[in-house]
Amino acid sequence: MPSSAGPSIGTITEGGRVTQVGEGQDADETTPPVMTFGAPTAGEILAERYELVEHINNDSAGRLVWRGVDVVLRRPVAVVMRYPGGTSATEMLQAAVAASRVIHPNLTGVYDAIDEADRAYVVREWVDGRSLRELVADGPLDGARATAVGSAVASALAAVHATGMVHGNVHPGTVMISDDGRVVLADARTDGDDSQESDVRAVGGLLYYALTGYWPHTEAPLRGATAGHGRAAIPDAVRDANGVVAAPRQVRAGVPAYLDDLTTDLLDGGIAPPSSDVLAAELARLDVPAEDDYLDNSGPLRFAAESGDEPSPLAAAGGRKVALGIAGVLVVALVGLLVGISALGGDDESPRTDPVAAPTSSAPVSEEPPPPARDLQISAARIIDPDSGNRSEVRDAEKVFDGDRDEGWSTETYNRSNFGNLKEGMGVWIDLGTERTVKSVQVHLSSTGASAQLLTGTIDAPSSSAGDRQVVDAYKPGVIGQPFEEHDGTTMTFNGFDADQKYRYLMFWITELPSNNGGFKLGVQEITVQGS
Incomplete structure (x- = not known):
């Protein structure tokens, strides 16, 4: 493919199917020159592992985007390369390292970040599909699909924000919809001007764009989507004489009222936005199958200004x-x-x-808006080991919630990742002391490469092999979110909780161990629970 600067969503055709990787903004007249001296070629293998297959494009920051293959794990990857490396690539590498610590089904996985001085590159998950920008170019989305996209992005941001980090680059070019319908957020590029609030307001921008095909530039423009950025900039939103953005229902017929309200509330600078986890829970509640009724008796979440505040211009207009x-x-x-x-x-x-x-x-x-999420206290924990008569591994469970990530509980060393076929798995069971509303659970691990899932149940059986077997059998149907399979980070975030359900007992269930000094072993350093 040509290597000249072009749209930042690269496309190639494979057997009639379009393969893409999202990299953010379009290139424009200010695009930095791309260094071609010593540039890689197809077939080159980076770090003795990542084979470059095809040059896709150059993004607006002058970075080269390649489709590649991890020759060790035999999986497709995206390689984002910058010339030179060193200090000029610090922000890119730091953002990649930070992103690699957050594992979530709606975030692109970051596999590696390497600085070779003359060049630096980030290796991440390859996504087969289309960007939201390209999808909406064919026409605005209906309410159900727009809600599903917003729900996925808000859920991803909630996972990022739970670590204290900011994404800082949420716009239609960094939201990818894979061929199987999965929505993923890519390309975090946070800087000092970004905040969790700007991330949340950007979800309002995504909803507006998905529903209307226009981008609602706010007084604090969202990065990568401002007017004039690129020759093929997203059309600006319709405005009145005072510059107030028209509500989605004023732009396009058929937009559901609840979605119109939620979107305009998020874009209204006079209304404090909710936290990302509250927004994710609300959009998840509204994200129901098309044949179901969207508006239940509880109604949609609204964000009202403080009493005594001046009315919002958007409220007056709409x-x-x-x-x-x-x-x-x-x-x-x-x-x-x-x-x-x-x-x-x-x-x-x-x-x-x-x-x-x-x-x-x-x-x-x-x-009253829902109370903000906070760390919940874990009152007790124990190790679940149903298939072993030797109870030597059930000690030190209290270390998983002592606030010290340098010290935790660990399995013994096994000769195979699946516990040497000796057992189906092991678990860390925690008790919150009473039933609570749970927003998310983060599990901090000693190394990458483990497979695990989060389960919930209602029984507290005795700590014995028989009691542990009873817990496992009772908890298996209560899966929270999607399981993580051989994940590439040391933090797993589970946030697939039902906002209308209370939880007391949770179990982190380990099914595959990572490699460790010739054997297979995993440590659980800390478990944190957020809720209200």
Whole structure:
């Protein structure tokens, strides 16, 4: 393929199918020159492991994007290369290292980050599919699909934010939709100007773009998508004479009211946005199959300004804040109608009840937003080992929640990753002391390469082989989120919790051990639980 600067979403055709990798913005007239001296060639193997297959494109930062193959694990990879390495590649490498610590099904996996002085490169997951930018170029998405995309991105951000980090590069070019429907967020490039709040507001921008095909540039523009950035910039949103962005329903018919409200609330600088985990929980609740009813009795989450604040310009323009007030007026009218009907029926000999006085105010009562997530206290932990008569590995469970990641619990060394066929797995069971609303669980491990999942149940059996077997059998149906298979980081984040369910007992269940000094062994350094 040509190596000249072009769209940052590279495409190649394989058997009639388009293969792509998302790298953010389009290149423009200010694109840094790409160093071609000593540039790699197809067939070259980097770090004695990553074979370069085909040059895809150069992104807006002048980085070369290649499709490659990990010759050890025989899996496709994306290789993002920068000339030179050293200090000029520090930000790219640091962002990659930080991203590698967060493992989540809606984040692209980062496999390696290497600095060779004259060049530096990051090796990450290859995604077969299309970017959100390309997908919407064919036409805006319906409410169900837009909600699904927003839900996946918010879930990914919640995992990133739970570590204290910021993504800083959320826009239609970094959101990929794979051929199997998986939504993944790529290419974190945080700097000092980024914040978790800007990440959350960017989800509002994604929803707006998905629903309308326009990008709602805010007073604090989202990186990589501002007006004039690139010759093929995303069209700017429709605005009124005061520069206020039109609500999605004003741009396009058929946008669900709840999604219109949520999107415009997220973009309104006068309304404090929710945390990413609260937003993820709300979008997950709204992300239901198309044949189901989107609006249940609890209604969508709304984010209201503090009392006494000036009304938001978006609220004044769209009229979305008066909906509940109108509902209150209708309630008053209905009560008055019932009173009138009762008075007209005065000759009826049937017993009558005294009319109820109508409320004097139609102002809606603001619902308190859900409390922010915080670290929950673990009251107890123990090791679950149902297939071993030797209980030597069940000690030191208390070290997984003592706040010290340098010291934890560890398995013994086995001769195979699957515990040498001696057992189906081992687990770390934790007790929160009482039933709690759980947002996420992070498990910090001693090394990469393990496979595990998070389970939940309701029983607390005795600590014995028989009791452990009872726990495993009872907890297996209660899987939280997706399992991690041979993951490439040392932190696993599980956030597939039901917002309407309470949890007390959880179990981190290990099925595959990573390689360790000629054997196979894994340490669980710390488990942290967030919720309310």
